[in-house]
Amino acid sequence: MTTKPTEDDLLAVFARADLGGDERLDLMEFTLVLESLGLSWTRAETQDRFEQADANLDGFISYGEFRAILEAQGWADGPLPEPQG
Numbered sequence: 001m002t003t004k005p006t007e008d009d010l011l012a013v014f015a016r017a018d019l020g021g022d023e024r025l026d027l028m029e030f031t032l033v034l035e036s037l038g039l040s041w042t043r044a045e046t047q048d049r050f051e052q053a054d055a056n057l058d059g060f061i062s063y064g065e066f067r068a069i070l071e072a073q074g075w076a077d078g079p080l081p082e083p084q085g
């Protein structure tokens with residue numbers, strides 16, 4: 001697990017976890033993302049990360065918020081792509 005995921009990987013992971021298709025993740029979907037990335041955080045750690053990542057406190061993780069956590073953790077490089085639409 002030394003290679004960083006590409007942008008396409010991250011988008012695919014995010015889209016796959018976004019079961020509701022609403023382009024944001026709830027805590028359960030966020031947990032699925034972590035599993036997809038091979039991370040094994042405890043429930044408490046996941047909850048903690050989720051709350052930290054939810055920058056606008058709406059109770060969901062947008063792709064931008066998702067990217068911000070990954071970048072903060074050093075798992076993703078490069079700037080966030082501009083939102084489409």
Ligand SMILES: [Ca+2]
Nearest residue numbers: 054056058060
């Ligand atoms: Ca949010």
